[in-house]
Amino acid sequence: MAVKVEMSPVEIKNKKPYLEWGLTEKEYDFISEKLLERLPNYTETGLFSVMWSEHCSYKKSKPVLREFPNRNERVLQGPGEGAGIVDIGDNQAVVFKAESHNHPSAVEPYEGAATGVGGIIRDIFSMGARPIAMLDSLHFGEIDNAHTRYLINEVVAGIGGYGNCMGIPTVGGETTFDECYSGNPLVNAMCVGIMDQKDMQKGQAKGVGNAVMYVGAKTGRDGIHGATFASADFADDRETQRSAVQVGDPFMEKLLMEACLELTSQHKKWLVGIQDMGAAGIVSSSCEMASKAGSGMDLTLDNVPQRETEMSAYEIMLSESQERMLLCVRAGFEEKVKSLFKDYGLEAVVIGRVTDGNDYVLRHHGEIVTNIPVSSLTDDVLEEPSEERKPERITQAESLSNWIPEFTDAKEILRKLLVQPTIASKEIFTQTYDSQVRTNTVVGPGSDAAVLRIRRTNKALAMTSDGNGRFVYLDPFVGGQIAVLEAAANLIASGALPLAMTDCLNYGDPNDPEIYWELHQSVLGMSEACRVLNTPVISGNVSLYNENNGEAIYPTPMVGMVGLVKDINKHLTNIFKNSGAKVFLVGNTRADFAGSEIQKMLTGKISGMLNAIDTEFESKKLFKLLQAIEAGLVDSAHDLSEGGLAVGLVESTFSSDVGLDIELKTMKAQDLFSETPGRFVVSVTPEKVEKFVEIMEDDCMEIGETTAKQKVHLKCQNADFEIQVAEAQKIWEEAIPCLMK
Amino acid sequence: MKIAVVVFPGSNCDIDLFEALHTVCGAAVEYVSHKRDNLDGFDAVMLPGGFSYGDYLRCGAIARFSNIMPAIVEFAKQGKPVFGTCNGFQILTEAGLLPGALKQNDSLKFICKTVSLTVENNQTLFTTQYKKKETIALPIAHADGSYYADEETLAELEENHQVVFRYAGENPNGSLNNIAGITNKAGNVLGMMPHPERAVEAILGNLDGLRLFKSLLENGKVTTEEAVR
Numbered sequence: 001m002a003v004k005v006e007m008s009p010v011e012i013k014n015k016k017p018y019l020e021w022g023l024t025e026k027e028y029d030f031i032s033e034k035l036l037e038r039l040p041n042y043t044e045t046g047l048f049s050v051m052w053s054e055h056c057s058y059k060k061s062k063p064v065l066r067e068f069p070n071r072n073e074r075v076l077q078g079p080g081e082g083a084g085i086v087d088i089g090d091n092q093a094v095v096f097k098a099e100s101h102n103h104p105s106a107v108e109p110y111e112g113a114a115t116g117v118g119g120i121i122r123d124i125f126s127m128g129a130r131p132i133a134m135l136d137s138l139h140f141g142e143i144d145n146a147h148t149r150y151l152i153n154e155v156v157a158g159i160g161g162y163g164n165c166m167g168i169p170t171v172g173g174e175t176t177f178d179e180c181y182s183g184n185p186l187v188n189a190m191c192v193g194i195m196d197q198k199d200m201q202k203g204q205a206k207g208v209g210n211a212v213m214y215v216g217a218k219t220g221r222d223g224i225h226g227a228t229f230a231s232a233d234f235a236d237d238r239e240t241q242r243s244a245v246q247v248g249d250p251f252m253e254k255l256l257m258e259a260c261l262e263l264t265s266q267h268k269k270w271l272v273g274i275q276d277m278g279a280a281g282i283v284s285s286s287c288e289m290a291s292k293a294g295s296g297m298d299l300t301l302d303n304v305p306q307r308e309t310e311m312s313a314y315e316i317m318l319s320e321s322q323e324r325m326l327l328c329v330r331a332g333f334e335e336k337v338k339s340l341f342k343d344y345g346l347e348a349v350v351i352g353r354v355t356d357g358n359d360y361v362l363r364h365h366g367e368i369v370t371n372i373p374v375s376s377l378t379d380d381v382l383e384e385p386s387e388e389r390k391p392e393r394i395t396q397a398e399s400l401s402n403w404i405p406e407f408t409d410a411k412e413i414l415r416k417l418l419v420q421p422t423i424a425s426k427e428i429f430t431q432t433y434d435s436q437v438r439t440n441t442v443v444g445p446g447s448d449a450a451v452l453r454i455r456r457t458n459k460a461l462a463m464t465s466d467g468n469g470r471f472v473y474l475d476p477f478v479g480g481q482i483a484v485l486e487a488a489a490n491l492i493a494s495g496a497l498p499l500a501m502t503d504c505l506n507y508g509d510p511n512d513p514e515i516y517w518e519l520h521q522s523v524l525g526m527s528e529a530c531r532v533l534n535t536p537v538i539s540g541n542v543s544l545y546n547e548n549n550g551e552a553i554y555p556t557p558m559v560g561m562v563g564l565v566k567d568i569n570k571h572l573t574n575i576f577k578n579s580g581a582k583v584f585l586v587g588n589t590r591a592d593f594a595g596s597e598i599q600k601m602l603t604g605k606i607s608g609m610l611n612a613i614d615t616e617f618e619s620k621k622l623f624k625l626l627q628a629i630e631a632g633l634v635d636s637a638h639d640l641s642e643g644g645l646a647v648g649l650v651e652s653t654f655s656s657d658v659g660l661d662i663e664l665k666t667m668k669a670q671d672l673f674s675e676t677p678g679r680f681v682v683s684v685t686p687e688k689v690e691k692f693v694e695i696m697e698d699d700c701m702e703i704g705e706t707t708a709k710q711k712v713h714l715k716c717q718n719a720d721f722e723i724q725v726a727e728a729q730k731i732w733e734e735a736i737p738c739l740m741k
Numbered sequence: 742m743k744i745a746v747v748v749f750p751g752s753n754c755d756i757d758l759f760e761a762l763h764t765v766c767g768a769a770v771e772y773v774s775h776k777r778d779n780l781d782g783f784d785a786v787m788l789p790g791g792f793s794y795g796d797y798l799r800c801g802a803i804a805r806f807s808n809i810m811p812a813i814v815e816f817a818k819q820g821k822p823v824f825g826t827c828n829g830f831q832i833l834t835e836a837g838l839l840p841g842a843l844k845q846n847d848s849l850k851f852i853c854k855t856v857s858l859t860v861e862n863n864q865t866l867f868t869t870q871y872k873k874k875e876t877i878a879l880p881i882a883h884a885d886g887s888y889y890a891d892e893e894t895l896a897e898l899e900e901n902h903q904v905v906f907r908y909a910g911e912n913p914n915g916s917l918n919n920i921a922g923i924t925n926k927a928g929n930v931l932g933m934m935p936h937p938e939r940a941v942e943a944i945l946g947n948l949d950g951l952r953l954f955k956s957l958l959e960n961g962k963v964t965t966e967e968a969v970r
């Protein structure tokens with residue numbers, strides 16, 4: 001095989017290949033003139049182009065991300081490591097993070113989704129935690145064409161294929177459908193782990209002379225420039241970008257996870273630091289580990305296990321082959337580590353040493369192919385102030401009055417809402433995920449939040465992942481507030497105290513001032529809600545450039561939140577338990593139709609402004625409800641979201657033995673479908689009503705009771721109808737399977 | 742006297758079996774590595790679910806060549822209890838300890854849900870605490886669970902009452918004769934696709950699997966003592 005001749009530094013300066021790799025001319029000049037005071041060679045230019053991509057450097061989003069609160073009394077590890085860590089008592093901690101794999105999933109949906117799952121799992125066990133659950137937030141185009149069906153089938157199969165084989169249950173998430181995602185689906189995966197606090201690890205390489213060890217799968221040419229790929233817009237020629245997508249091997253990762261967990265839990269003395277080789281492969285993991293410890297590093301690339309021949313230094317460093325980890329091992333313990341990994345059938349190889357100072361030195365075929373300061377890759381990236389401008393559509397919407405639905409047949413509207421894909425049952429997808437393996441899943445997919453017991457304690461963890469691009473598109477600030485409130489409400493409905501959150505910020509091209517404004521405003525809204533709820537952002541990920549042929553997706557921040565159920569016997573689901581219980585609506589209902597499911601269904605689009613949210617007021621109400629749930633006063637609780645009250649009431653009867661008799665004296669038929677956030681349907685046994693109302697005060701309204709009749713009777717000022725539970729459940733269950741045919 | 746839970750590379754329901762037997766039933770249980778070559782001191786062997794060797798090539802096809810397998814075959818020949826669920830069932834068929842094979846589900850998809858089963862034979866080591874023809878519910882979680890055997894073998898299975906569990910109502914994977922679990926002719930080796938170990942605790946919403954382990958503990962005379970791990 002002929003060896004490709006790489007461009008010389010002068011040729012690079014003249015031919016500017018770095019432009020294709022995502023580096024700008026201004027950045028290149030800054031690197032050569034200010035940082036290195038010489039022209040970078042081919043390998044070095046490649047390192048800068050990936051490390052300075054948005055995916056690795058957050059150069060565009062950093063100023064905005066600083067808005068997020070990320071500390072409180074429970075946070076043990078905030079952003080900056082593989083994942084965030086939160087104290088849950090009993091010397092245990094919960095570890096979680098979410099990551100997007102949008103671009104790879106658009107190009108190669110099965111492997112894109114699968115490797116997204118694989119990557120986020122490595123982030124969790126790199127912290128020393130045992131992954132216990134996966135969630136996923138998926139956003140696709142409308143299910144009206146073969147390509148979208150293909151994307152959905154393959155993404156869902158990829159998530160299941162990886163998680164099922166790993167033996168990590170996929171327990172929750174969301175799937176929504178809107179035209180804006182058709183060319184650029186969103187695939188956000190969240191992993192939750194649990195650990196003893198004494199096993200906490202860091203991705204650091206400190207101690208001169210300590211070994212840098214490579215473990216896991218061999219390095220191939222797959223995924224080169226994946227990080228850069230994730231930081232660029234899509235055009236229709238994206239099929240040619242397929243080589244930037246990696247291929248996953250969950251069996252290899254299962255072995256790697258078990259080996260790493262044995263190392264982190266049983267041989268702490270051997271290990272200094274551990275980090276996943278994720279985006280930008282060896283380069284990002286090694287220079288970040290050196291940077292965090294203030295060390296230098298000297299690596300010999302000939303020692304990197306390779307599965308292809310004649311790989312160049314550039315290819316070895318930038319490869320995003322999956323299932324690899326980088327370790328910093330205390331000098332003298334290398335053989336012990338090798339033997340531990342060999343026991344699992346895995347290779348562990350010393351590829352370099354920690355050095356004094358700040359030099360990042362790479363050797364290949366006896367030559368020094370890179371010699372640059374560590375900090376030039378990790379710290380010196382040019383943060384560019386971005387222009388912001390409020391979109392014209394929002395200025396216009398502010399001057400118009402909001403849309404109010406008009407209809408005559410409320411029952412027909414309800415039936416139609418139940419079959420909207422965003423509302424309809426997602427069981428066709430979730431039943432392809434093993435949601436029970438490890439036998440901790442108390443509440444699996446389909447409820448407001450998943451609940452997993454913590455073995456050998458009386459506690460449980462509740463978790464949810466949520467995002468509503470429609471609200472954020474119409475009003476980024478309020479939409480951001482709602483995204484956080486909604487996640488917290490999901491946890492509280494399950495009986496959990498919200499602890500902290502992670503996010504995936506999915507937006508369009510940040511060089512567009514309107515999109516940057518959306519990003520900034522929504523992060524401000526989210527941050528405000530986080531402060532009020534005391535749910536700091538402990539980890540996260542930014543996915544910009546989600547565009548297809550110049551059309552951006554809705555700005556879609558995904559919020560992943562984890563909560564603590566103090567007494568597992570008090571956890572709740574959304575399903576009514578017994579007949580004869582009193583049904584309450586918690587929270588006031590306003591005319592909130594902008595961005596609602598009924599608006600999209602009746603008008604074919606979304607429009608209008610969102611009503612302002614008083615997060616202090618909302619938070620007080622949420623915590624009152626939690627107090628009532630923790631006191632054992634509530635039988636079931638369901639957070640109302642898409643479709644509003646009528647849909648929420650009907651959903652809570654599914655697969656139960658009860659029906660409903662509801663009378664809403666203060667409401668008109670349209671109010672049944674309003675999507676005012678921060679509302680719940682809860683059921684309370686009659687003898688507990690008094691205590692319940694004492695806690696909730698005027699934040700709740702009794703609206704009826706559960707019956708033994710298997711039908712839902714809804715009466716308001718100008719509508720009075722009945723729907724059979726079995727009939728409603730049937731159309732809700734069959735809607736998506738029918739569309740997927 | 743104790744139970745072995747065999748751990749192959751890629752097994753992932755090993756912990757579920759261990760916890761069901763040890764924490765819930767109080768039995769003495771030990772994880773046994775695929776590298777071991779004997780089952781000395783064990784009274785029963787359990788093969789867990791999961792994806793042994795990544796299910797590469799064919800589910801269970803590589804695991805049957807692992808170091809521990811000759812010991813398991815010998816153990817079975819001696820008439821001692823051998824149990825395999827899901828991937829464990831697939832390994833038992835690949836190893837020839839049970840007849841037939843598990844094909845890909847008719848839907849071509851992985852399916853995780855609770856299904857209804859009829860207990861067809863309550864005279865095995867594993868099922869005496871169930872009633873004959875009792876309907877129970879157990880979770881399934883597999884992509885390759887469609888039981889297949891030639892007509893002659895099927896007839897023999899039915900004739901000898903080797904079909905222990907049958908899907909009641911909807912057949913989730915297209916298995917012949919709605920087969921969900923079978924024993925060998927001697928009745929000491931049971932393989933089944935459903936996961937009884939996922940249905941042994943009220944907090945997880947299902948107790949129908951508990952009696953399988955209790956039957957074995959009672960019939961297999963497995964003493965309860967402190968677990969090793």
